[in-house]
Structures are given as C-alpha cells and as structure tokens.
Amino acid sequence: MKGRNRRYAALLAFVLLFTLLLPCTIAWASASDQSARSAEQKRLAMPDWYPENWADFEYFYDPDAPQLTDAADIFTDEEETLLREQLKTLRETYGTDFVVFTDVSTCGLSRKVYAADFFEATGHGLGEDFSGMILFICMEQGNRGWWTAAKGSVKPLLSEKAINWLDDRLEPYMKGGEYGTGVIHYLNDLDTLCEKGKPPMSGEDLLFVIGGTLIAGLAGGGFVLCLALGMMKTVKEAAHADAYLVKDSFQLHHSRDVFLYRSVSRTRRKRESSGGGGGSEYSGSYSSPSGSDWSGGGRSF
C-alpha cells in the first residue's frame, strides 16, 4: 500500500511539473524562432557590405576601396570624375582618407551610425587608427539629409563650429537639388578646414571682433586719459577726516548681525551640442559598433 501511494505521488508530481513547464518551453521556443526570423529579416534588409556580426568583424584597409560610392545615383558622370579627383588629392595632401557615400536608405539606422559603419566595413581609413572623414548623403523619403563624420587624427577638426560652417555652405545646394555642385564646393571647404585647422571666421564673428576691439579700445583710451587728467587735478575738497581719527579711539559697544532674507535666481545653462548651436545636429563623440570614437554632424533637407 505504502509503495503504491509513493508511485502515485511521484506520477502526480511528474504530471504537474510537465504541465507547468510545457507552456514556458513553448513560449521560449517561439521567441527564439521569432528573433531568429527577425535577425534573418534584418540580414536580408542590410546591404551586402554590412557585417553580419560586428563582434566577429576584423578591421581592414583596402587600398582599392573607392573613395566615392554613389549608391543613390545623385551625381552625374562628370561630377563623379571631378569628385574622385578631389578626394584623391585630399588623401594625398593630408595623408588621411576622405570618402563620399550616398544611399537610398539607412536600413533603419541613424545617418550618423550608417556613415560610420560604411566607412569601417568597406576598408577605409589610413594609418594605425584608420583615420578618415566621410560625407554620407541619404536620399530616403522622410529621412533625407547628410552626415559628416571623422575618426582618428582628423576627429578634432570636426568641432561644432566647423560642422556648422560646412553645413551652412552645403545646405543651399542640397535644398536646391544641386548635389554634385554642392559636394564639389564642400570638398573645397574641407580642404580649407584641413589646411587651416579651423573654419575661417564668419562675417558675423569678424564684426563682433572688430566691434569688441573698438569698444575695448575706446574704454581703454578713456580710462588712461581720465587717469592722466586725474593726475593733473590736484585741487579738490576733502571728503574724509581719516588722518584726524585719534588712534585706538574707536570703540564698538554693540554689534549684531541679523539674517533678513535670501533670494535665489536661476539661469538655465546653454544646452550642449545636440540641437546644434548653428542649425546642425552635432555629436562631439560617439562610438561605432566596432568601438571606434567618432565626431560629426549633419542636417536634413
């Protein structure tokens, strides 16, 4: 009797356990299926150059990797020739890689990530740190825009001010549909930026400097003149009697400091970068899936 009861109890426990575990097992299997399907779906959506797994990706430099990839076909043949020449000259002059890439989609990624991923996955970048700069133009409906990114030794060149300066000059061409002309001018501006190390002063900045110098000069001149005139003026009525205060005669009988009230004023600090002080979206530092550090900015059109 006792032995039979034990067998029945064990059987009941097994059934209960199986009943509880079965739904969980089914759910887990289903989820794995789904993620496998979505991963498969994603792999299907990404372009061919996109690595399947960044964790396994090994960085490489391909000397034959084209500096211009016009997947969105927005440049004419003549423009492409000119652009290739310009990019080659820039690479030879500054010893760092320059890439222009256009595409019709970012496959769900942001423009900044897509640009960095393209640069790294297609064998670009010179030197030990794979330095270089990329201009990516996206022609996807609802996601039209461009992004300039830099890594390695040229990363410091792309300050927020530099990005705004480049984008201010590129924007009219992008909005006007003159993509080729715009990028040709853009590469000239990039050349200036690399040569000088910083963008040239804007007209507004120059006016500010001139104005500030004039005001400071007038104030300084006025101050020195007042000082000199003050030295000439030796006759004035005496305001104090400090010299006639009897030494040690001051006695303080009563002293009391009473707190009255407190006032606090708050000023919101200027937001950094991510809205773009001059109109561009800007990221001073962000990482790509390979772990590289990038800087860049861009706009929509």
Next chain:
Amino acid sequence: MYLCQSCGATIEADAATGATKCPYCDNNVVLSDRFGGGLRPNGIIPFQITAKELPGAVRRFYRGKPLLPHGFFSQSSIGDVQGIYVPFWLFDCTLDGGMNLEGTTVRRYSEGEYDCTEISHFLLERDGCMSFEHIPVDASDKMANDLMDSIEPFDFSELVDFQESYLPGFVADRFDRSPKKELPRAGKRVTKSAQEVMEESCVGYDTIKVRTNGMEMTTSDVKYVLLPVYLLNLEYRGKKYRFAVNGQTGKVVGELPSSVFKSVLCFLGGFAAAGTLAAKLLLWLFS
C-alpha cells in the same frame, strides 16, 4: 584805514586783514587790534619754507604730470608770491551712536541644468564711538575751500602759541567765518570717515551699504589758529595759473594746463593697448 609807522602813508585794509606790507615803502605792518582780546589766535604754525625754496618746490610739482604742455617749464614765470597766515578753525569732536547697515553674501552653485545665484541679506547693527582731533577748516572768505583742503596735511605737533612776532614779512588774515558756520564742513568729513570705520567692522560680507546713521557729533574743542600758506601766480601764454604751497611741508597744489596734443596721444596709447589685448582675446575665443 591805517598809517604806516615807517613812511606815514595811509594803508587801506579790509576787516579781515591782520598783517600786511606798506605798498609804498614795503614796511611790514601788523594791525594788532585784529588779533587782540577774544580775537587772539590759540596757536600758529610758523613758515618753514622760505620764498627762495618756492621755485624748486613748484618745479618738483610739475614732474610726473603727464599732460603738461611741452615748454611749460621754460616758458612759464612765477609772478606774485604771497606768504599768508590763513585763519583756520581746528575742531576736536567725538562721534557716538548707532548705525544700521545692510550686508549681503553671494553664493553661486549649479543645480541640474541651472546656474543659481543665492544672495543672503543681513541687517548689521553697530553702536560705537570714535574721536577726531584738529580737523582743519579754513575760516577765511578770501580762500577757496578746495584750495585750502588740498594743501593738507599740516603737522600740528609744530603748533606753537601765537606771537605777533611771527607775522612781519607775511600777510595775515583774521577769521571772517564763524566756527558755527564752518562746523558742517568738518561734520561732513567725520561722518564719511565714521561710516567707513563702521563698514570695516562688518566682516565677511560681499557688499555693505549704510542704511541709517544715528551717530551724533559732539564738538569738544575748537581752536583758532593761523597756518602758513604761500599763494603764487604762474603766467603761461598770457594766462594766469594759481598755486598754493603749504608753508610748513612745501606741498604744492594748483591748476595746471593740459596739452591737447598729449591728451590725444595718451588716449591713443590707451586705445592701442586695450584694443590689441581685446583683439587677441576675441580672436582666440572665436578660433
């Protein structure tokens, strides 16, 4: 009207004149009744600087005056020089009472996205006393207040009892403004100094402002003294410039001409220096 004891000439003198020179024979004339009885000064500081030392003192005064016209040294000439014993009231007083001041402390800090400035306001109650002595206020209508204030300080340790024998060779004036009339001038000066002393007793505040001043001034003593002053005129390019020299210390004060050319140079120099610094700073900021 007085008669010169030397040549018998009639000398005209106003009510305040106590000693003068006969315009005819240059004899020193002391009008004793001006300093007699209740009008006798309590003290006098005799002249320590002689008239011969004046040109040197005035030349030292010119030095370090950046806007003085070129050639002022060589083209100017010292005109009339007059050594005058100027009447002064010396006030000794005590200030006693309370003062209320307002002090503030400022604290700056960051809170999340905000920069905050916190200002705390305090009422500072101070009650005390202090003494002042020998505050000089000139008692002569003929002397400009600012000129007489500017030749301070005098060293009152050299103040001696008045004797008429100090007066010959100099002009001496009697007071023509009463101590009661001149007391407010002294009061203004001591009030200002007292405020500064009280402010110094408020330690640890970023700003201090006097709200109410309830200190009362009590005059403990008033002395009538004669102090030595030289007055001289300088002529330069047809214009006269008046100077006063402290007859005890040799301190010179006076109105000086300013060269337009040097003023412009001065301005341009300051403009260039400040402008260059500002330009460098702004270019660096915008780089």
